[in-house]
Amino acid sequence: MTMSVTPKKAIRVVVWGENRHEQINEVVRGIYPDGMHATIAGxxxxLLGDDVTVTTRVLDDPEHGMTEELLAETDVLLWWGHTAHEEVTDEVVDRIQKHVLEGMGIIVLHSGHHSKIFRRLMGTTCSLRWRNDGSDRELVWTVSPRHPIAEGVPQPLIIPGQEMYGELFDIPDPDELIFISSFTGGEVFRSGITYRRGYGKVFYFSPGDEVYPVYHHPGVQRVIANGVKWAYSERERESYLVTPMYLPGGFDRPVLGSPDGLVDYYTRELIEPRENAG
Structure with a gap:
């Protein structure tokens, strides 16, 4: 008897890049000739090979590349932005938040801490201390060594040149603290943190200023690849914003109202015609 094997589903990843520094800054263009988003995607x-399909989008794409159709087919979205956060429309932010709440994973990188979508998901200013004088070395210390995002990451992960980010980082208390970074000036920073928002997972990882080759660093690439695997959910995307109703005695069967009557929350099948509904 031959048993059929269901092929493993590849994680559908989209890397979003602001792609502005690469157009105007010769230093950045020299480090990332095809754009930071392309290096991150590569x-x-x-590292993950056939386990993923990876595409890229940039700010200047129609709808910033974040169409409803694309997001519906995205398992994990990565976001890098810096100087043009306010150019991202609120409509697109609403759309991304909806998909995160329904189960899409999101990884926010470096200056994305001030992006509209990260501030929306956090509900705070997400402000921090910073310095960028070309003299800082970052040591990324793993404080949760058994977390899957930390698997295979050097201890510490040494980044020879990097912008300093320091506390206070105005964010809600993380669900999980995975990495803490230290800098030459004595500053420390919560550089790898996770949250759950609705059915979606959120991972923020801070290393990645554009004038340093951070995204070419094997250790940084390992963290990001691990983050993709962690943020992915095998659970089917599910509406999060609709509040279901529960009938007496049906504590495990949520329902919704419709013009035809009551429907099952999950299948949307009619279970009680309107003439019979109370």
Missing amino acids: GITE
Whole structure:
């Protein structure tokens, strides 16, 4: 008897990049000639291979590349932004938040801490201390060594040149603290943190200023690839914003009202015609 094997589903990843520094800054263009988003995407593909399909989008794409159709087919979204946060429309932010709440994973990188979508998900200013004088070395210390995002990451992960981010980082208390970074000036920073928002997972990882080759760093690429695997959910996307109703005695069967009557929350099948509904 031959048993059929269901092929493993590849994680559908989209890397979003602001893609502005690469157009105007020769230093950045020299480090990332195809854009930071392309380097980040390449690292994910190299490490995860056939387990992922990776595409990229940028700010200047129609609808910033974040169409409803694309987001509905995205398992994990990565976001890098810096100087043009306010150019991202609120309509697109609403759309991304909806998909995160319904189960899409999101990884926010470096200056994305001030992006509209990260501030929306956090509900705070997400402000921090910073310094960028070209003299800082970052040591990324793993404080949760058994977390899947930390698997295979050097201890510490040494980044020879990097912008300093320091506390206070105005964010809600993380669900999980995975990495803490230290800098040459004595500053420390919660550089790898996770949250759950609705059915979706959120991972913020801070290393990645554009004038340093951070996204070429094998250790950084490993963290990001691990983050993709962690943020992915095998659970089917599910409406989060609709509040279901529960009938007496039906504590495990949520229902919704419709013009035809009551429908099952999950299947949307009619279970009680309107003439019979109370």
